[in-house]
Amino acid sequence: MSVTVEEVSAVFDTILVLDFGSQYSHLITRRLREFNVYTEMLPCTQKISELSWKPKGIILSGGPYSVYEEGSPHVDHAIFDLGVPILGICYGMQELAWINGKGVARGEKREYGPATLDVQDQSCPLFKDVDHSQVWMSHGDKLSALPTGFTTVATSDNSPFAAIAHKTEKIYGIQFHPEVTHTAKGNLLLRNFAVDICKANQNWTMANFIDTEISRIRTLVGPTAEVIGAVSGGVDSTVAAKLLSIAIGERFHAIYVDNGVMRKNETETVHKTLTEGLGINLTVVDASEEFLGKLKGVTDPEKKRKIIGNTFIEVFERQAALIQPKSGEEIEFLLQGTLYPDVIESISFKGPSHTIKTHHNVGGLLDDMKLKLIEPLRELFKDEVRALGEIMEIPHDLVWRHPFPGPGLAIRVLGEVTPAQVKIAREADFIFIEEIKKAGLYREISQAFAALLPVKSVGVMGDQRTYEQVIALRAIETTDFMTADWFVFEASFLKRVASRIVNEVDGVARVTYDITSKPPATVEWE
Numbered sequence: 001m002s003v004t005v006e007e008v009s010a011v012f013d014t015i016l017v018l019d020f021g022s023q024y025s026h027l028i029t030r031r032l033r034e035f036n037v038y039t040e041m042l043p044c045t046q047k048i049s050e051l052s053w054k055p056k057g058i059i060l061s062g063g064p065y066s067v068y069e070e071g072s073p074h075v076d077h078a079i080f081d082l083g084v085p086i087l088g089i090c091y092g093m094q095e096l097a098w099i100n101g102k103g104v105a106r107g108e109k110r111e112y113g114p115a116t117l118d119v120q121d122q123s124c125p126l127f128k129d130v131d132h133s134q135v136w137m138s139h140g141d142k143l144s145a146l147p148t149g150f151t152t153v154a155t156s157d158n159s160p161f162a163a164i165a166h167k168t169e170k171i172y173g174i175q176f177h178p179e180v181t182h183t184a185k186g187n188l189l190l191r192n193f194a195v196d197i198c199k200a201n202q203n204w205t206m207a208n209f210i211d212t213e214i215s216r217i218r219t220l221v222g223p224t225a226e227v228i229g230a231v232s233g234g235v236d237s238t239v240a241a242k243l244l245s246i247a248i249g250e251r252f253h254a255i256y257v258d259n260g261v262m263r264k265n266e267t268e269t270v271h272k273t274l275t276e277g278l279g280i281n282l283t284v285v286d287a288s289e290e291f292l293g294k295l296k297g298v299t300d301p302e303k304k305r306k307i308i309g310n311t312f313i314e315v316f317e318r319q320a321a322l323i324q325p326k327s328g329e330e331i332e333f334l335l336q337g338t339l340y341p342d343v344i345e346s347i348s349f350k351g352p353s354h355t356i357k358t359h360h361n362v363g364g365l366l367d368d369m370k371l372k373l374i375e376p377l378r379e380l381f382k383d384e385v386r387a388l389g390e391i392m393e394i395p396h397d398l399v400w401r402h403p404f405p406g407p408g409l410a411i412r413v414l415g416e417v418t419p420a421q422v423k424i425a426r427e428a429d430f431i432f433i434e435e436i437k438k439a440g441l442y443r444e445i446s447q448a449f450a451a452l453l454p455v456k457s458v459g460v461m462g463d464q465r466t467y468e469q470v471i472a473l474r475a476i477e478t479t480d481f482m483t484a485d486w487f488v489f490e491a492s493f494l495k496r497v498a499s500r501i502v503n504e505v506d507g508v509a510r511v512t513y514d515i516t517s518k519p520p521a522t523v524e525w526e
């Protein structure tokens with residue numbers, strides 16, 4: 001028997017962003033959701049007839065191509081038959097012009113940076129309260145003529161067609177980017193479009209999402225089937241597990257694997273919080289010896305990742321096989337903590353970005369396990385997951401936890417991973433994080449940790465010459481982990497941490513602080 005489960009976009013009023021490959025496209029989605037309008041992004045090649053829901057409005061994003069070039073992407077003209085408002089941004093506006101008269105050409109010079117907007121037509125609802133503000137331009141092509149049926153709504157010094165609007169339909173084009181923060185009133189403009197012009201309901205809140213999602217899970221799973229899921233104690237898997245546990249109770253089986261390279265006290269804390277605190281049906285598997293045994297003698301970072309990923313799958317599958325569903329049937333579903341950025345990445349018009357490190361998750365389980373997937377967070381950004389966690393009363397500490405990589409301390413112990421080395425990295429990390437929390441800096445920092453370098457250095461302690469290893473501290477600020485800046489601590493803070501680590505952790509003679517940004521460095525040392 002198959003059940004139909006409504007998509008989120010069929011339940012909430014949805015603005016559809018069609019992506020032409022701009023680096024800013026996902027920001028459009030984020031901005032609209034920030035004022036509680038549900039927004040989804042699909043590739044610009046999406047066939048409208050294949051959509052199972054009707055958007056309240058459509059936004060055409062920017063993109064790196066030129067509309068007049070052969071092979072450049074074009075939108076399905078059926079968007080005009082939907083009778084919903086349309087907003088074209090940069091390439092998106094050029095696409096509207098190309099469809100309505102082809103007046104787009106290479107400009108004499110590129111325009112990149114701030115410009116001041118002059119609104120000519122004050123009655124245009126898109127520009128309500130937006131006049132004379134700074135906007136951000138990033139283009140080389142421009143409109144050479146007004147498209148058929150359009151008028152000029154706003155100009156700037158370099159762009160005689162900074163904004164255009166159709167005379168009778170609700171179709172708008174803007175040359176600048178409202179989604180970037182350099183456009184002072186960009187949020188307001190997007191709000192004017194989504195709320196005033198498209199009349200989208202501002203009901204996208206996690207409080208509303210939670211009920212829809214729980215009933216969606218119940219419909220999908222049905223009255224008797226059971227679900228398994230790997231839970232790390234990280235925010236994504238915990239929030240997903242809590243949702244499942246609210247929806248189907250004991251029929252959800254969470255499995256946490258202690259791989260021997262977790263942080264100090266982690267296994268105990270996760271166990272206690274998830275079972276006693278959150279009432280999740282959790283099994284803790286201690287597989288540390290198995291993992292550490294397989295890591296023996298291995299120094300190559302990618303090999304470490306592969307060994308941990310593969311062992312993880314073996315342990316998980318072994319454990320899953322032990323679960324006997326009450327129904328007498330087999331386990332039917334697997335929970336995954338997939339987030340919206342992963343979805344965007346996989347549907348991106350540009351194709352998935354270049355993989356620098358093979359970040360594993362439990363994706364490898366699927367092929368032979370024949371389980372159906374449940375991904376309750378696949379519509380959410382990380383900040384939405386955190387908001388959802390707060391609503392479900394998951395402890396703050398867990399909701400705001402820095403991400404922790406699946407291979408754990410194994411990629412923070414550079415070189416061979418031995419129990420002795422893991423212990424040093426674990427103790428140093430614990431002190432660093434403890435001091436960060438004491439200083440009230442934990443929430444300001446996106447991720448912080450200590451890495452153990454496989455080099456020895458000379459030191460002196462109590463008149464004795466020492467010859468021990470080096471700890472590198474890393475703390476970064478970032479919004480998306482694709483780029484990151486190192487965090488600027490007060491000198492006194494670093495002094496305190498260094499002194500504690502050298503004094504309290506056996507085997508460390510020296511502490512350094514990593515002051516490299518990403519790029520060129522990555523967040524992790526391996």
Ligand SMILES: Nc1ncnc2c1ncn2[C@@H]1O[C@H](COP(=O)(O)OP(=O)(O)OP(=O)(O)O)[C@@H](O)[C@H]1O
Pocket residue numbers: 229230231232233234235236237238255256257258259337360361362401402403404405406
């Ligand atoms: N030690 C572990 N035990 C069980 N599952 C794990 C473990 N480590 C990772 N996983 C699984 O791999 C997935 C991916 O891990 P990842 O670190 O990306 O996400 P997370 O731990 O849920 O959240 P965060 O990004 O905040 O750490 C997890 O959601 C979880 O399903």
Ligand SMILES: O=c1[nH]c(=O)c2[nH+]cn([C@@H]3O[C@H](COP(=O)(O)O)[C@@H](O)[C@H]3O)c2[nH]1
Pocket residue numbers: 305357358359360403404405406407447481518521522523524525526
């Ligand atoms: O689950 C994971 N498995 C991995 O192998 C892995 N390597 C890096 N990371 C995390 O990804 C983010 C970006 O890290 P990098 O700049 O080092 O690639 C940071 O948050 C890193 O901690 C991993 N996460």
Ligand SMILES: NC(=O)CC[C@H](N)C(=O)O
Pocket residue numbers: 022061062063064065066089090091092138139140141142
């Ligand atoms: N940011 C954009 O959308 C740029 C559009 C187009 N490629 C141009 O250079 O004008």
Ligand SMILES: [Mg+2]
Pocket residue numbers: 232234403404405406
């Ligand atoms: Mg994690």
